[in-house]
Amino acid sequence: MPTQVVPAQPLTNAFSGFTQFWEDVKAVVQPYWYPTEPGERAFSDVIRAWGMLILLILLIIALVGTTVFNSFINRYLLDIIIKEKDLSKFFDALLLYGIALALVTLLVGFSKFLRKQIALDWYQWLNNRILSKYLSSRAYYKINFKSDIDNPDQHLSQEIEPIASNALSFSATFLEKVLEMTAFLIILWSISQQVAVILVAYTVIGNLIAVYLTQELNKINQEELESKADYSYCLTHVRTHAESIAFFRGEKQESNIIVRRFSHLIKNAKRKINWERNKDIFNRGYQAVIQIFPFIVFGPLDIKGEMDFGEISQAALACNLFATALAELINEFGTSGRFSSYVERLSEFSDALDEVTKQPENVSTIKTIEENHLAFENVTLQTPNYEQVIVEDLSLSVQAGEGLLIVGPSGRGKSSLLRAIAGLWNAGTGRLVRPPLEEVLFLPQRPYIILGTLREQLLYPNTNRQITDVELKAVLQQVNLQNLLSRVDGFDTEVPWENILSIGEQQRLAFARLLVTHPSFTILDEATSALDLKNEGSLYQQLQETKTTFISVGHRESLFDYHQWVLELSQDSSWQLMTVQxxxxxxxxxxxxxTNAQIKTDxxxxxxxxxxxxxxxxxxxxxxxxxxxxxxxxxxxxxxxxxxxxxxxxxxxxxxxxxxxxxxxxxxx
Incomplete structure (x- = not known):
């Protein structure tokens, strides 16, 4: 029977995992430190970053050199005190020792400052780069249709800064501690080759154990990020939908959801505590063995008079500093697991942004032409995943100054047509003629309330427009919000508008934007659904007076009074266009x-x-x-x-x- 060879799958998986991690690191690091694409970074910025990095490396080398120098000064001082007993030499050596210690202090301070400054610059650039990708080509909207990317806001707010700070901390610490370990190992070799060899062997074994302990911590750190993100999201969800939860009296159900996610967070935290306990015990035990090791080896030699006390003290100090450097290095390897988690999640997020903004291949899309009117020419609109036809072979033209009302059963794609006009959805065939989007104002059912002042609310999206307070007051009067100023301290007060304004007031505020901006085309998606008929009629009459071309989606019969045409969408993707009459x-x-019913009337x-x-x-x-x-x-x-x-x-x-x-x-x- 032939022997079956079983491939080393875990080794293969580990190698592929490391390869993927290295690719993720390159994707994050290379554009900042070694940009290859034109326009990625200004050459002066790259030179400045490298200059600061080289200066940091020189400071670390100087710090290690001064620390090693201090070990010899310390040895010299002890020899003077014990053997020579020369007061003049003692004060000279003490002065030199003090200067060296002061230099170490300055080098530590400046190296940490420079490390943080480089990390801050890198974080700022990396954040701006990802944020630019997030806000370009409507990626922030399209990413919501990608189910495997969760909590994009957390990716931006919490997971970019640690990449830069952890990378600089790990790199600088790694360089510093490796140099220290090498220098003190050389000192030990000059004192006793046997001790140096034993110490190296002990170091190799200790690192292997440390790697094993950190592997599970890396997995736990990844789960911790995800569980914290889920817990944070459910709390944000409650705040966003507080009124709806209050209406449904859903506190118990929401509490169950929050407690379940928090319990998962606590369970993960307990696992992390247990593994960190094991790692801390190992680190401390590792240092303890190295600290006692020189006394076991060199103590008898001093007693026998075969070695000076200063030399023994230097050897003990070298072992101690070697152990400390190694412990810090192991600790950095432990935190590198969190770094790898951040890098992996950011890389996935960045790739997803690139994917959703990339033009799909071998699929049909609606061709968009920018002209000064609005028309659908044999447009068949589908959902973004091409799984459902919303409307088939639509052809119509909206004349200047006219109003078109789109009606039909719920879920039949009325709002989807508006998305097509806005360029959010383009899956399908045909040709869409529309004006430039700068000339179109969209008023959704739930108005978008920005984080800003009342003036910025009214001027959005063109918040740089110059308009007097008197004109703004007149606009508020037109939309029946004249009492709004009595609730805030003027137009330049920033308050949580979504909390103090009802939905009806928010819809009137959105109409005020329309009266301020005077767009050529207006799209209204049930923009008056929360208003009474009197307010709705007043707003639509003012809309007609602006002579704007507008398209509305709605169910109210009262809307027919303000439109000339009706587009009815049916369940079978068909449509019909007719006058309101x-x-x-x-x-x-x-x-x-x-006809056979008995109708009696006089x-x-x-x-x-x-x-x-x-x-x-x-x-x-x-x-x-x-x-x-x-x-x-x-x-x-x-x-x-x-x-x-x-x-x-x-x-x-x-x-x-x-x-x-x-x-x-x-x-x-």
Missing amino acids: DYRTQNASITKPP DSSQDKSLNQAEINTVEGFSHKEMNALTYYSISTIRSKASKGESITTKDSFTYRYDKDPKMLKWVRV
Whole structure:
């Protein structure tokens, strides 16, 4: 039977994991320290960063050299005190020792300052770089559709700074402690080669144990980051939706969620404490053995008179400093696990930002043309993942100064059309003609309230616009918010607006922005849903007076009074465009009682009105109604309408499509 060779899978996984970690580190480090892409960093900034780094290295070398020099001064002092007993030499050596100690103090202070300054500069650049990627090409919006990236705000606020500070701390400490260990090992070698060899062997064994202890800590640190992020997010979620939770009296359920996530955080913290206990015991025991080691070896030699006390003291000091340097180095390796976690998460976040902003290949997208009007030309809109068709073969044009109202069942894609206009969704086919987005103002159902003053709220998004307080007061009067100034100390007061303004007041504040900016085009997504009919009517009348071209999404019948056209979206991705008058007539005819119903009325004008509705229903049909009367699909019926072709229904009547803007119906030939 042939021998089966089992591959060393753990070793392979470890190597691939290290390779991936190194790639992640390069992605974070290289653009700052060794930029290869044009425009990544200014050459002067790169030179400044390298100059500070070289100066830090020189300070560390000087610090280690001075520390080694102090060990010889210490040995010399002890020899003078014990053997020579020369007071003049003692004071000279003491002065030199004091100067060396003062120099060590200055070198430690300046090296730590320079280390923090380099880390701060790196953090500032890295934060600006990631933030720029986050806010460019609407990545901050698109990243929400990527389910494997959680808490992007935490990535930005909490996980960038530790990368720079940990990297500088580890690198500087590693260099300093390796130099110290090397220098003191040379000193020990000059005193006793046997002791130096034993110390090196002990160091190798200790490092292997330390690596084993830190491996589990690295995993725990990664889990700690995730559990803290989840716990922080659920608390933020409660603050954001405080009113809804209060209405539902959902405190108990929210408490269960918070306690569950906090329990996971505590469980992870206990595991970390246990492993850190093991590591601390090892570190302390490791140092203790090295501290007692020189006395065991050199003590008998001093008693026998075979070695001077100063030499023994220097050897003991060298062993002690060697142990201290090694302990700090091991501790840095332990914290490097957290560093690797931060690097991994930031690298994943950065890659995700690149992915969501990258133009997809081999997929159809809606072509966008910027002109001074708004039109859909044979547009078929799909969800961003191309899994669902929202509307099919849409063709319409909104004339300047007119209002278009989009209606339809909930979840049928009314707001999705607005996303297409804004360029947020472009999956599909066809051509979208729209003005530059700088000329379009979007008013969502839940207005966006910025963190700023009342003046900035009114001027957003063009907060640099110059407008007087008198003009702003007049705008507040127009939207029935004249009492708002009595609740704050003027236009330049910054307060938590989302907490002090109701949804209705926020919607009126959004309308105030419209009156301030005077956009050429306005998009309203149920922007008056929280207002009473009087306030809604007042705002829409002012909107009409601005002569802006506007598109609204809504369900209220009152909105028909302020629009000329209605676009109705159906469940089967079909659509129909008609005037408001025709839409009302169609709905009235659809909802009228059956013809055999007994309607008793003494008002002859009502009978006349009902008959007129019946006549209109017979004389003109929508695409959807023609679909029910024929064997053709909606798309085929729309195609024949656009080409001017006639259709014969199941009852053998022939119809043609009347393209008159006041008609837009199939009429019998």
